[in-house]
Amino acid sequence: MAHCATIDNGNFINHPSNTESMKLPKLTKRFCPHCKKTTSQKIKLVSSGAKKNSLSRGSKIRARLRGRARGIGNHGRYSKKAVSKFKRKTKTTKKAQILYVCSECGKGKNRKKGIRASKVVLE
Numbered sequence: 001m002a003h004c005a006t007i008d009n010g011n012f013i014n015h016p017s018n019t020e021s022m023k024l025p026k027l028t029k030r031f032c033p034h035c036k037k038t039t040s041q042k043i044k045l046v047s048s049g050a051k052k053n054s055l056s057r058g059s060k061i062r063a064r065l066r067g068r069a070r071g072i073g074n075h076g077r078y079s080k081k082a083v084s085k086f087k088r089k090t091k092t093t094k095k096a097q098i099l100y101v102c103s104e105c106g107k108g109k110n111r112k113k114g115i116r117a118s119k120v121v122l123e
Helices: 060-065
Strands: 004-006 012-014 022-024 027-032 037-046 094-102 108-110 115-117 120-122
Touching: 027 094, 037 108, 037 120
Parallel strands: 022 120
Antiparallel strands: 004 012, 027 037, 037 094, 094 108, 094 115
């Protein structure tokens, strides 16, 4: 059974296993929302960068800035000790963020979902 992964416009890419690298084409045809038509677009890999939403509702940084776990007494989940590393499962791969750059207008569009693979290679 061949393992496959799809790209947004329906093209199939061979993806043999999780240990090997996932191959993506350098050019693909896709709808450009700025040009309002289908154009050929370059694929770029973008690093995930810094953590997003560091001040989102349930984040530890936001709680610390608001002074939640300070003082004496029970502070709910902030009173508990951290879960040790051996109890927590960790992911072995990172999600690669893909940026499509239009060849006509030069605008870039991020793909909604990243691809989880050990390594992504552009061919």
